[in-house]
Amino acid sequence: MDFQRWKQLMQRLQLPPNKNTFDALLKSYSEPHRHYHNPIHIDATLKQLDCVQYLAEQPDEIELALWFHDAIYNPVSSSNELDSADWAAGFLKQHAVIQDRIDRVHNLIMATLHCASLKQADETLMVDIDLTILGSPESAYEQFECNVREEYKWVPEPLYKAKRKEILQGFVDRERIYHTDYFHNHLEVRARQNLNKAIRNLS
Known part of the structure; x- marks a missing residue:
């Protein structure tokens, strides 16, 4: 997980660098119980996104969703995706991002439940990237x-x-x-x- 990449995404989204949020994400993904859902997984999904950005309608929203999509990961919980999506939504709300964008990012993360019907093209891309493993x-x-x-x-x-x-x-x-x-x-x-x-x- 690279802070320079995160900072560039923040710039494209017209947000401040948010180093504290990056640090919080890195700390979460580095929890000792994570053997797959860790920084290596996030880097792998971002690399896949780089290959298919031209297919995305809102590539920056997909990237932000990838940064957050496994941010909360408790193997005994059934609400990890929702908790992660809510973290992303809360982060965007703090910066007064428009509700449509907040909703799209939230939906992108929820799509990684891999059981919901996908309504947007970017949701299908998000899911495919998550399943490249x-x-x-x-x-x-x-x-x-x-x-x-x-x-x-x-x-x-x-x-x-x-x-x-x-x-x-x-x-x-x-x-x-x-x-x-x-x-x-x-x-x-x-x-x-x-x-x-x-x-x-x-x-």
Whole structure:
């Protein structure tokens, strides 16, 4: 997580540098229980955004949403996305940003629940960026699965396997894992291979 990049985003949004918010985000993403949802994940999503900015209607809103989308991450909570979205919305409200922008950023983060219907093109792009790990090279995907298991190490093995298998099967059962043609063309095949192998390993 790079403060210079954050500061440049703040400039484009016509906001002050907000170093205190950057520091708070970095502290949150650096919590010791995070093995995947950490600064490395944020940097990876921002790098993906750089590749597809031309597809975005409001690329700066997507970038801000990516900075905040896992800012609150408690493995025993079911409201992480909402809590993260509310943090982003509160941050924007403090700076008197127009409500339409606040709502769009909030919706972008909520889209990463990966179960809601997506209404805007930028929401589909946001979700695809968040899911790029599924289509990563085999070794990177295997490390991802290990990292997720570490985040849920308090869950008994039989229960974890059943729940994780259910989640992964949900992605496999979709007609398309990736909504946008760019990510579908680049990652869909590899994502299905990774997911199917992981499901077999959980059986």
